[in-house]
Amino acid sequence: MIESAEVASQTPARLPRDTRYYETRREVEEFLYDEAQLLDERRFEEWLTTLAEDLEYFMPMTFNVKFGEHATREHTSREAHMSWFNEGKWTLKKRVEQILTGVHWAEEPLSRVCRMVTNVQLTGSSRSADGEEEFGVSSRFLIYQNRCEYEQYFFVGDRRDVVRRTAAGWRLARREIHIHQNVLLAKNLSVFF
Numbered sequence: 001m002i003e004s005a006e007v008a009s010q011t012p013a014r015l016p017r018d019t020r021y022y023e024t025r026r027e028v029e030e031f032l033y034d035e036a037q038l039l040d041e042r043r044f045e046e047w048l049t050t051l052a053e054d055l056e057y058f059m060p061m062t063f064n065v066k067f068g069e070h071a072t073r074e075h076t077s078r079e080a081h082m083s084w085f086n087e088g089k090w091t092l093k094k095r096v097e098q099i100l101t102g103v104h105w106a107e108e109p110l111s112r113v114c115r116m117v118t119n120v121q122l123t124g125s126s127r128s129a130d131g132e133e134e135f136g137v138s139s140r141f142l143i144y145q146n147r148c149e150y151e152q153y154f155f156v157g158d159r160r161d162v163v164r165r166t167a168a169g170w171r172l173a174r175r176e177i178h179i180h181q182n183v184l185l186a187k188n189l190s191v192f193f
Contacts, residue, residue, distance in 0.1 A: 015122050028137055028163055029120045031170040036115040039192050044096040051089045052171040059084040059177040106188040112146045113191055137161040145191055153186040155179050
């Protein structure tokens with residue numbers, strides 16, 4: 001019974017499913033699909049322009065924990081523990097620059113990657129410090145990566161994003177990525193999520 005109450009407290013309140021919700025969700029879905037296309041086509045520099053300057057990009061590590069401890073111990077925290085990624089736009093830009101040198105050992109030759117994004121839902125709305133409208137977004141993903149001849153990796157998980165509506169279009173302001181494996185089966189994490 002306590003477990004159910006803890007899980008329920010973490011589930012965001014459902015936004016009203018009105019016309020505005022569906023119109024905004026459609027726009028956000030298109031933004032996420034365009035982002036996947038940019039990454040799959042290796043248009044990394046163009047992808048960087050879709051990221052907010054104050055971006056937070058985080059992927060915690062996952063642990064197997066006892067029943068009842070999932071809410072507090074399954075994932076590492078941004079502030080106190082190691083993570084797969086805890087980056088900002090500057091770091092992502094440096095990763096892109098490194099890949100585009102053509103001498104990046106983990107991406108030479110470049111991987112063939114295909115992303116699928118699904119189950120997109122708006123989970124909340126607020127205003128940024130600049131007064132721009134922001135939306136919480138949850139989604140699921142499946143990423144297939146093929147390297148060299150025979151290396152194949154699958155990444156399956158969910159994302160909790162914050163996307164911001166700006167005068168220049170949608171921008172990704174925050175992304176928390178959860179891959180659904182506690183042992184990384186790939187040789188590296190050179191793909192963007």
